[in-house]
Amino acid sequence: DAGVIQSPRHEVTEMGQEVTLRCKPISGHDYLFWYRQTMMRGLELLIYFNNNVPIDDSGMPEDRFSAKMPNASFSTLKIQPSEPRDSAVYFCASRRQGSGNTIYFGEGSWLTVV
């Protein structure tokens, strides 16, 4: 089975540019999570969806961040405009309801804003 698929794997962009990160969850999973990993704060939950509906976006740092899930197999995390402090690894994860608390992570998108 294919795991969680994220793209791009690496992105280097200039400050002020728009960044779009993409995620395809595991088929059949109805929860999707966006996490950010930094050295200082470890893994932080930004937002999660259940059945394509955003449930909790309290972790989204600022209005510059937005996330969408137009269908069960695709989600985007957008940063506009990007800033150097947004540089981090962004992980998408998914799980199936009733399968416990284990979530399955993608390989991450490494974002560098210069």
Next chain:
Amino acid sequence: DQQVKQNSPSLSVQEGRISILNCDYTNSMFDYFLWYKKYPAEGPTFLISISSIKDKNEDGRFTVFLNKSAKHLSLHIVPSQPGDSAVYFCAATAAPGSARQLTFGSGTQLTVLP
């Protein structure tokens, strides 16, 4: 304020010896705990979990201990192997199997020396 804390950012252990990774939490509502392992350039993967109704859970070389009164859990790896070198994240949730998201610690980099 971090609700899940991993106070040791790094740990080095000799191959064959025991590795002990520690995690503390502050939220008394947490009752299900997980450990994830992360290799460089990969997403975190689930390793082992424990419910608050237990104080120990074992899976091969990996054992997780939970001390609810101290709000402390630890992961023991015996014997440690070079392939265990990775970042280990502790995670907790307040409602097993529910929609509540996991809260992660900042991670501990384990290095097993050959």
